[in-house]
Amino acid sequence: MRHSDPLGGRWAILARCSGKMTPVAASLSQLARHSGPGLAGLVALLIAGSQALAQGWPAKTVRIIVPFAPGGTADTLGRLVSQRLSDTLKENFIVENRAGAGGIIGSELVAKAAPDGYTLVVSGVATHCIAPALSKSFPFDPLRDFTHIALFGGPPGVLVVNPALPAQDLKQFIAYARKEPGKLAYGSPGNGTQGHLIAEQLKQVAGIEMTHVPYKGASLAVADLIAGHVPVTSTTLTTAATQIKAGRARALAVSAAKRVPEFPDVPTFGEMGYPELTASIWFSLSGPAGMAPEIVSRLNAEVRRALQASDVRERLRPEGIEPGDLDPRQFAAFVAAELKRWGPIVRASGATAD
Numbered sequence: 001m002r003h004s005d006p007l008g009g010r011w012a013i014l015a016r017c018s019g020k021m022t023p024v025a026a027s028l029s030q031l032a033r034h035s036g037p038g039l040a041g042l043v044a045l046l047i048a049g050s051q052a053l054a055q056g057w058p059a060k061t062v063r064i065i066v067p068f069a070p071g072g073t074a075d076t077l078g079r080l081v082s083q084r085l086s087d088t089l090k091e092n093f094i095v096e097n098r099a100g101a102g103g104i105i106g107s108e109l110v111a112k113a114a115p116d117g118y119t120l121v122v123s124g125v126a127t128h129c130i131a132p133a134l135s136k137s138f139p140f141d142p143l144r145d146f147t148h149i150a151l152f153g154g155p156p157g158v159l160v161v162n163p164a165l166p167a168q169d170l171k172q173f174i175a176y177a178r179k180e181p182g183k184l185a186y187g188s189p190g191n192g193t194q195g196h197l198i199a200e201q202l203k204q205v206a207g208i209e210m211t212h213v214p215y216k217g218a219s220l221a222v223a224d225l226i227a228g229h230v231p232v233t234s235t236t237l238t239t240a241a242t243q244i245k246a247g248r249a250r251a252l253a254v255s256a257a258k259r260v261p262e263f264p265d266v267p268t269f270g271e272m273g274y275p276e277l278t279a280s281i282w283f284s285l286s287g288p289a290g291m292a293p294e295i296v297s298r299l300n301a302e303v304r305r306a307l308q309a310s311d312v313r314e315r316l317r318p319e320g321i322e323p324g325d326l327d328p329r330q331f332a333a334f335v336a337a338e339l340k341r342w343g344p345i346v347r348a349s350g351a352t353a354d
Helices: 010-018 023-033 037-056 073-089 101-111 125-134 170-179 194-206 218-227 237-245 293-308 310-319 328-349
Strands: 062-066 093-097 119-124 146-153 157-161 184-188 210-214 232-236 250-254 283-288
Touching: 037 293, 062 073, 062 101, 073 093, 073 119, 073 146, 073 283, 073 293, 073 310, 101 119, 101 125, 101 283, 119 125, 119 146, 125 194, 125 328, 146 293, 146 328, 157 170, 157 194, 157 218, 157 237, 170 250, 184 194, 184 218, 194 210, 194 232, 194 328, 218 232, 218 237, 232 237, 237 250, 237 310, 283 293, 293 310, 293 328
Parallel strands: 062 093, 062 119, 184 210, 184 232
Antiparallel strands: 119 283, 146 283, 157 232, 157 250
């Protein structure tokens, strides 16, 4: 039997006070209308609390965890966005670097945090789409344990060679590699990094053989390329840009969807006939699972507004970073698609963190 509303129109009062019920509040209200008096009263309190939390946020300092050491792209983007959020939302957004285990330690910390909007993380393809496929035992579920808020964007990958290698473009490089099977070695920022995986994909689709030489970071891989210790490196454009401009490294192709304005003469893999290599080392903003949709929507809007500002775009342009512009639903679908994409690539490469 359906119970009458024991709260004397409390639902209407709540709606009038808040202007419009949040999705969470609306669901609770629907539940209460089909419940007994005791549960209805409890739900009314929950609705009021949900509304107050969303409308009053942020009321204190918000932490943005960067799960990597200072100085990298994740750190740069995290600090850039945190400053903009501090300015527009009139509350402190501070960056905390919690490096370790390839970004897993800091990410796990946020997965276990309260979903109140005060602990966020700079997430990305490495920590949430590639790393889960590298280990049989992973400490969090990249979809169920997080609320994915907004896409920052990130630099594309680039295949660079030492100028001494007799290959002026990707076509010549592939021909050379086929002529000398197994004699080429390529460096990458490390086992299971996107640089490693893009090169392994190239080997498969182009039918060439190369030996992987993993380094402990992109800078070391590029340094050995310049020194002539490895003839080829697959890394981020951000890391190799200075050496490319100086002529100490030759860029054969970038993994961007379109040519990077700073390097107009460098074609994309797609242009060269390998569209499956289109990718970016993207970063993003995420929080614990269960965040209020109103907070997520507000953060998403402010992050997108910040990244589309002309001065921010100009700051990111030299690194080949195209800012993201997806709403929360689109971004959540993007993360799910990227997770599905990179899993098989990791397994085909044989890379593992175990």
